[in-house]
Each structure stands twice: as structure tokens, then as C-alpha cells.
Amino acid sequence: PTRFPQTDAMIHFARAIGAARTGNAAQARAETEKLGNLRETLQQNKDAYWAEQVEIQRRAAAAWTARAEGKTDDALALMRSAAELEATTEKHNISPGPIVLARELLGDMLLEMQQPAKAIAEYEAALTMAPNRFKALYALGRAAELSGDRDKARVVYGKLLVVAAASDGARPELAQAKAFLR
Numbered sequence: 001p002t003r004f005p006q007t008d009a010m011i012h013f014a015r016a017i018g019a020a021r022t023g024n025a026a027q028a029r030a031e032t033e034k035l036g037n038l039r040e041t042l043q044q045n046k047d048a049y050w051a052e053q054v055e056i057q058r059r060a061a062a063a064w065t066a067r068a069e070g071k072t073d074d075a076l077a078l079m080r081s082a083a084e085l086e087a088t089t090e091k092h093n094i095s096p097g098p099i100v101l102a103r104e105l106l107g108d109m110l111l112e113m114q115q116p117a118k119a120i121a122e123y124e125a126a127l128t129m130a131p132n133r134f135k136a137l138y139a140l141g142r143a144a145e146l147s148g149d150r151d152k153a154r155v156v157y158g159k160l161l162v163v164a165a166a167s168d169g170a171r172p173e174l175a176q177a178k179a180f181l182r
Contacts, residue, residue: 005038006050009057010099012038016061017105025068032061049089053098056086060105067109076113079106083122087129101126104136107143116146132163138173145180157181 002008016031035058042051063078083102107122123140127133137160144152157177164174 005041005045006047006054009035009038009050009054013057013061014099016057017064017100020061020064020068023068025065028061028065028068032058032065035061052085052089056082056089056098056102059085060102063109064105067112072113075109076106079109082106083125087125097130101130101133101136103129104133104139107136107139111139111143111146116143119143120147120149120152132159134160134163134173137163138177141177141180153180 012031012034016028016035019025019031020028035054039051039054039058042054059078059082063075063082066072066078067075079102083106086098086102103122103126107119107126110116110119110122120140120143123136123143126136127140130136137156141153141156141160144150144156157180160177161174161181164171167174
């Protein structure tokens with residue numbers, strides 16, 4: 001642990017999501033518990049802003065842990081709860097943005113559950129919060145493609161290529177967007 005619980009939380013959040021998405025529910029649960037402890041520390045330190053940010057992470061981690069345990073309804077409810085809390089918070093003017101937006105994670109979960117049309121709304125909401133975000137643009141294009149909305153996929157993938165025009169271009173997401181647009 002460091003002197004900055006919010007920084008420690010980012011590490012535990014990444015570990016929890018990674019563990020859950022690779023099927024290691026036990027590790028995900030342990031990391032999620034650490035997030036809860038860090039949130040409590042921040043509350044005791046009267047750091048309401050960061051306590052709330054860590055709570056968003058904790059809920060998202062708990063959602064993906066539930067998903068790894070096969071608890072689909074719980075997973076969706078927790079992920080929606082994280083996304084709703086995130087939507088009500090203001091970004092502190094000197095804080096970095098989140099590692100991943102809760103709306104993106106909700107969209108990812110819906111895509112995994114073969115619900116691309118529902119995922120579209122979540123990615124669009126994420127892009128309202130963070131315009132031109134590479135991950136959300138790609139995921140929105142993919143969700144549109146999977147839902148059969150070829151026109152939307154074409155527009156979104158085109159925008160993704162514009163946003164990433166100065167990149168090295170070797171990312172698989174860009175290759176997929178280019179292949180779709182051919």
C-alpha cells in the first residue's frame with residue numbers, strides 16, 4: 001500500500017477485471033474486497049471524491065466477478081449500478097480519467113451476452129462522457145456491426161480511423177475497421 005489509496009485502487013481494479021474476465025473469480029473477489037477496504041480508508045480520510053471513484057470501480061469489479069461466477073442478473077445489475085453512479089459524478093479538474101469507463105464495461109458485458117443492440121446505447125453514452133475515445137468508438141462500431149446496423153458501423157468505424165490517423169495503424173481494431181469498410 002502507498003500513501004495514496006486511490007492509486008492503489010487502480011491496481012486492484014485492473015487486477016479484479018483481468019481476473020474476472022479470465023475466469024479467476026476467486027482472485028477477482030479478493031481484489032474487489034481490497035477495493036472496498038480502500039474505499040473505506042478514503043471515507044475515513046474524508047476524501048469523498050476518491051471514495052466515490054473507488055466505489056464505481058468496486059461495483060464494476062463486483063459485476064465482472066458475478067459474471068465470472070455465472071450470475072448474469074447480478075452482474076448486469078451491479079454493472080448498471082456502477083455506470084449510473086459514474087454518470088452522476090463530476091470529473092475532478094486535476095484527476096486523470098478512469099482506466100475504463102463503467103459504460104464501456106457495461107457495453108462489453110452486453111456484447112459478451114450477445115446483446116449488441118443494447119450495447120450500442122451504452123457505448124454511445126460513454127462517448128457522450130468521453131468523446132472520440134478509441135475503445136468506445138471501436139466497441140460501438142463492433143456492436144453496430146453485430147446488430148446488423150451496417151450504416152452505423154460504417155460511420156463509426158470511419159470516425160475511428162480518423163481519430164487514430166496519427167497512430168502506427170498496427171492495432172487489430174483498426175485492421176477490423178478497415179476490413180469492414182472495404
